[in-house]
Amino acid sequence: APAPAPGPKLLGFDAVPKSLADNVLVPAGYTASVLFALGDPMAAGVAAFKNDGTDTGFDQRAGDHHDGMEWFGLGADGRRNDSATERGLLGINHEATTDEKLSSFFLHADGGTSTLPRPAAEVDKEVDIHGVAVIEVAKTAGKWAYVPGSALNFRLTALTPIDIAGPARGHAQLVTKYSPQGTATRGTLNNCGTGKTPWGTFLTGEENWFGYFTRSATDDAARGNDKSVTSLRRYGRNQGAASRHGWETGGTADKYQRWNNSKTGTSADGSDDYRNEMNGFGYIVEADPYDKTRRAKKRTALGRFAHESAAFGKVVAGQPLTVYMGDDSRGEYIYKFVSNALWSDADANAADRLAVGDKYLDSGKLYVAKFNADGTGQWVELSLANSAIANYSAYKFADAGDIAINTRLAADAVGATKMDRPEWNAVNPANGEIYFTLTNNSNRSVNPTGSQYLPDAANPRAYTDMKGTSAQNGNPNGHLVRLKDGTANNFTWDVYLFGAEAGADGGMVNISALTAENDFSSPDGLVFSKATGICWIQTDDGAYTDVTNCMMLAAIPGQVGDGGKKTLSYTKADGSKLDVTTYVGKAATPSTLKRFLVGPKGCEITGMAETPDGKAIFVNIQHPGESTPMASVTDPTKYQSQWPANAGYGAGKRPRSATIVITKNDGGVIGS
Ligand code: FEO
Ligand code: CA
Ligand code: CA
Numbered sequence: 001a002p003a004p005a006p007g008p009k010l011l012g013f014d015a016v017p018k019s020l021a022d023n024v025l026v027p028a029g030y031t032a033s034v035l036f037a038l039g040d041p042m043a044a045g046v047a048a049f050k051n052d053g054t055d056t057g058f059d060q061r062a063g064d065h066h067d068g069m070e071w072f073g074l075g076a077d078g079r080r081n082d083s084a085t086e087r088g089l090l091g092i093n094h095e096a097t098t099d100e101k102l103s104s105f106f107l108h109a110d111g112g113t114s115t116l117p118r119p120a121a122e123v124d125k126e127v128d129i130h131g132v133a134v135i136e137v138a139k140t141a142g143k144w145a146y147v148p149g150s151a152l153n154f155r156l157t158a159l160t161p162i163d164i165a166g167p168a169r170g171h172a173q174l175v176t177k178y179s180p181q182g183t184a185t186r187g188t189l190n191n192c193g194t195g196k197t198p199w200g201t202f203l204t205g206e207e208n209w210f211g212y213f214t215r216s217a218t219d220d221a222a223r224g225n226d227k228s229v230t231s232l233r234r235y236g237r238n239q240g241a242a243s244r245h246g247w248e249t250g251g252t253a254d255k256y257q258r259w260n261n262s263k264t265g266t267s268a269d270g271s272d273d274y275r276n277e278m279n280g281f282g283y284i285v286e287a288d289p290y291d292k293t294r295r296a297k298k299r300t301a302l303g304r305f306a307h308e309s310a311a312f313g314k315v316v317a318g319q320p321l322t323v324y325m326g327d328d329s330r331g332e333y334i335y336k337f338v339s340n341a342l343w344s345d346a347d348a349n350a351a352d353r354l355a356v357g358d359k360y361l362d363s364g365k366l367y368v369a370k371f372n373a374d375g376t377g378q379w380v381e382l383s384l385a386n387s388a389i390a391n392y393s394a395y396k397f398a399d400a401g402d403i404a405i406n407t408r409l410a411a412d413a414v415g416a417t418k419m420d421r422p423e424w425n426a427v428n429p430a431n432g433e434i435y436f437t438l439t440n441n442s443n444r445s446v447n448p449t450g451s452q453y454l455p456d457a458a459n460p461r462a463y464t465d466m467k468g469t470s471a472q473n474g475n476p477n478g479h480l481v482r483l484k485d486g487t488a489n490n491f492t493w494d495v496y497l498f499g500a501e502a503g504a505d506g507g508m509v510n511i512s513a514l515t516a517e518n519d520f521s522s523p524d525g526l527v528f529s530k531a532t533g534i535c536w537i538q539t540d541d542g543a544y545t546d547v548t549n550c551m552m553l554a555a556i557p558g559q560v561g562d563g564g565k566k567t568l569s570y571t572k573a574d575g576s577k578l579d580v581t582t583y584v585g586k587a588a589t590p591s592t593l594k595r596f597l598v599g600p601k602g603c604e605i606t607g608m609a610e611t612p613d614g615k616a617i618f619v620n621i622q623h624p625g626e627s628t629p630m631a632s633v634t635d636p637t638k639y640q641s642q643w644p645a646n647a648g649y650g651a652g653k654r655p656r657s658a659t660i661v662i663t664k665n666d667g668g669v670i671g672s
């Protein structure tokens, strides 16, 4: 059993009430301040952000839709220092942008073009606001700020050159006009969850990258209906698919044409077009936050899917490293990577950090999770040694690189368990158990048709509305599942918490007994504090947003198996009964789960990083005002949100995604 958390009593703050206000609410005794918002300058000489749609040069400004985030300490010499608490770098994902009808409208003075072709200048801005930012932050005279002119700051955008590493490096399916050897690509996209390696580098997960590519309406035949068509369909690109922003229409230059994933050339291998371009996305990418001169690397051994976070299991000298990951789409899977190399403590402080990444992240075994109805599960290896993969009828795998690129198909072949959208995962430092948020899933159904499937033990709920009065379709509020690894690629699991509205039916919906102090819906961001052991849960919700904006809660979890069995009884449309038995964690109380923060209107709360002493945390407010109509872009009275302008931060009134910093007024640890 985990030892009790040392230090001050945790969750001693008063719960923040649910709120629809257009601001950030934190408990009494805490202060939240805006630190780094969309468009903020990141290099000396970059003009202040006007926030009226005329700004340019976003490859030297904060990107949009701040998401996952990690802290990297800096010493007085400006180099890595893991114990620093008042100076550091933040690695921040810039996932996407607030858009409607192709255009990222807050980025353009008049909202931009909503028809094709898109003007090059608009495309260039939109490409640059995606990717990653690394910025220096420091506490000076008691106040945190970012350092706009720091030489350590840098951006990765959707066009930055990045190397391909691991089993897919040099693969035929990665050959493009840009990289005829299949060893590089440009850019990282839709960066969502994050991770931090034991050797001090930043991991960023590429999530909904496929949506940025177009495919011609006749591309299946152009490809000779070969196996690449099976791959493209499995990753969400049927022929005729339109791209999210129409970037491929920005011009004839290569940097625009590369967003067209159709076969347009005549070469046998793709070296004269971008038919394989999309295969260069969908990975965990490793960047060295301390050295902007080093090219980032796509770690293909960790598989290709809609990546969220990458969380390391307990690091033990002489043992392999483990990395847990989720694939966030409806009915997708949970994965684990196990390195071939055994951990050496000397690597924690190596000078060449990316070489350490090569050692541990380029060769190993990739597993997918199967959850059993009895509370156990298996990790199934994805390799050609598994006959289910070698003999898979739907897709003929050529080699390990093919599995790294087409991981979802390999996981299909072994019959992995379809989950309710695995978002972030995080490892409890107290006992090594692995927590996953399963945000929601409209495809879960008691009467499945088409692409739907029945509730099962690990995804047991199917009900249409938050009260559970229509127990048939969907899991609108989501849940958190947790796993305890065994020694033989097996695990035990339970459902730690079920999202629900306080007062909803306790038998089918509010199984965790949530109250006004802690009810939530659609868990997404998930980070354990190494300083306090608090499990921070963040929401990205659409089901409860008539009552409250998205939020962050603090939890003190127990352990797998501390609740009991629970059976949910459904009546199917034909009158027959469906009983689903699951395993649940202990019911929540305000001393084990408490709401800590509620964000402004239209936002998602995501990303959490902390100083090692736990006295400052950094949180991202993603896409405030997301539901603003594009037609209202020049009329601030019609903005859904005016945050952070209404909090006194920056010029203009257009809403901006931003990083905030939270401190406790008495100087104590956050969450005490
Ligand atoms: Fe980018 Fe699945 O959240
Ligand atoms: Ca997410
Ligand atoms: Ca989400």
Ligand code: CA
Pocket: 540, 604, 622, 623
């Ligand atoms: Ca979002």
